[in-house]
Amino acid sequence: MSGVHDNSGAAVRADAARLLARVVFDGISLRSGFDARAARSSDPRDRALLSATLFSASRWWLRFDAVLGRLLERSLPAKARQIHALLVIGFVQIEMMGMPEYAVVAACVDAARLLGQPRHAGLVNAVLRRFLRERQALLADVDRDPVSLHAHPRWLIERIRADWPRDAEAIFAANNCEAPLTLRVNRRRCQRDELLARFASSGVAAEAPVHLPDALVLAESTDVSRLPGFAEGHFSVQDGAAQQVVPLLDLHTGMRVLDACAAPGGKSAHLLESADVALTALDVDAARLPRTRENLQRLGLTATVVEGDAARPEGWWDGQPFDRILLDAPCSASGIIRRQPDIKLHRRAADIAPLAAIQARLGTALWPMLARGGKLLYATCSILRAENEATISGFLDRHEDARALPLHERLGRAAGVGRQNLPGNKGMDGFYYALLEKAR
Ligand SMILES: C[S@@+](CC[C@H](N)C(=O)[O-])C[C@H]1O[C@@H](n2cnc3c(N)ncnc32)[C@H](O)[C@@H]1O
Known part of the structure; x- marks a missing residue:
């Protein structure tokens, strides 16, 4: 490949562009794509650069894709989508990652050749250099739109503003920071x-x-x-917000406990580390169970790990009630955008109502499995009221034998009968908690 220097920086950028194009245009998950790619890279510095680049470029895609739109007369053809991703990577490395400007330009030009697109090397060079000259004016222009300014999709901006009017700007900022x-x-x-x-x-x-x-x-x-x-x-x-879940369950030796949505087993392990309980760790996704078993085994913990649908107990429940149930429900993950910035690119407004319906269905199906006087903890890593307090208030309306127990204000804002930690508060993820007790 003539004209390409021996430049591992270019190779990493070419890799990042391949993967980012798949995340943005094919909808693959950033984490799984990165894990698969990073496993093939032996150099820890290359792995670190690949990771930092991919996470920053996904986090800021909506802002710098808008910049690219201003700099190109026509959008790039579908076969040049890796070049599209490479240009966004170049902008992000210069503007958000503070990398040396001309080294970034040179490495991106070489990366275009490594991507098998030598004809686009000149375009990459010209666009990045023009960005260097005009960046202040370009950013001032695109940032008049909140989608670019906050690098969040419009529907999510509107939803967060409606749900958390006084905190919205702080939430957008926290979502755009790296998580500890x-x-x-x-x-x-x-x-x-x-x-x-x-x-x-x-x-x-x-x-x-x-x-x-x-x-x-x-x-x-x-x-x-x-x-x-x-x-x-x-x-x-495990993030701090997730570590606050298990202590709320007030576990005692010998209790029968169900972790109804257990994979990959983070909270199952915490339950077993906290008390000598008989734990059933259930998950509907068979592909996530081997990892759950591996995690428990590494930690020296034992649970009954079962594949099954929490909403269809006939397939897996022995009819013995549980003293405690943890429902760590599937959700939009809108509280952990700082860890999974591709959520901003993949989630749609239309996903929320179906998720809320699943959450309600799971709560209703699990309630008969809870012993009288038992407790069910509902948790999500969402910050949307439709998935949290609306789910729980609907549940309480339908279940006369359920009452909400008060939760300490250190867990976050009062949100219906539960508590909401907002992203970044005390350095933790966004998380919702509601604790319900069944009448004796
Ligand atoms: C938020 S994750 C759980 C994280 C886990 N509790 C932990 O701390 O590691 C939600 C899980 O719910 C599972 N799930 C979704 N629908 C389910 C259902 N109907 N029955 C059981 N598990 C379900 C998903 O497969 C996913 O693993």
Whole structure:
């Protein structure tokens, strides 16, 4: 390939453009695409650049795609969609990642050749250089539209503004920040202070937040499987907001507990780390169960892991009531956009009503499986009222034997009978919690 320097920066950008084009135009998930690609890359610096580039470019796609629209007289043909992605990557690396401008231009030009599109190398060069000259005016122009300014789709901007009028701008900003890497210490295997000391002696900087008894927040993102204690099951990756779920269930030794939407097992593991309970970890998605089993095994925990539909108990339930049920429901994931920025590109307004209907159906189907005096915790990583307080208030209207238990204000804003942590609050993800008790 003549004219291409020996430039691993160009190769990483070409890889990023291939993958980003698939995320944006084919709708594949950023996380699964990245995991598959990163597994093939042996150089940790290349992996880190690929990850930072892909996540930033997905996060800011809506803003810099608008910039590209201003710079091209005609949109690029479908066969040049990797070039389209490469140009957005170039803008994002220059403007949002603060990378050296002319090195980015040179590497993107080489990347166009590596993508087998040498005829577009000149276009990449010209467009990126024009961006360098005119960026202030271009950004001022596109940012008059909130879709570009906040890099969120219009429907979601409207929805968040309607649901959280006073917090909307802060939510958009939090969604566009990188999330910290938070671990949950497996208290069956070690103490938090012990792990903190072990990390410190290996040069891994971490903090122990006061409001989360099992958490360590790492100063920098890293490959957790290389951290001391990972193979021995001393910790798992879990955001702080998710770590607040299990303590609400008030577990006691010997209880029968159902985790109705369990995969990949983050909260199942936390349940088992917290008390000696008999846990059924259920999930409808067979493909997610091997990972659930692996996670439990690494942590030294035992559950009955079952494939089944929570709304059709006849296939898997033995008829014995559960003392506690966790319904960590499928949702829009609108509270974890900072971790999965492609949600902004893939979710549609039309997805919300069907999700709310599934959430309501799951709650109704699970309620008869709860023992009298038992508790069901409803949780989502959504910040949309339609999936949270509306689901729960509809449920309470239909179930006279259900009452909501008060939740402490440290869990977030009052939202109906539940609590809502908004994204970025105390450094955590957006999360909703509602705790229901069944009459005796
Ligand atoms: C938010 S994720 C659960 C995360 C998990 N609780 C954890 O902490 O690791 C939602 C899960 O619900 C599962 N799910 C969706 N519909 C279901 C159903 N009808 N019955 C059981 N599981 C379901 C999905 O397969 C997905 O794994």
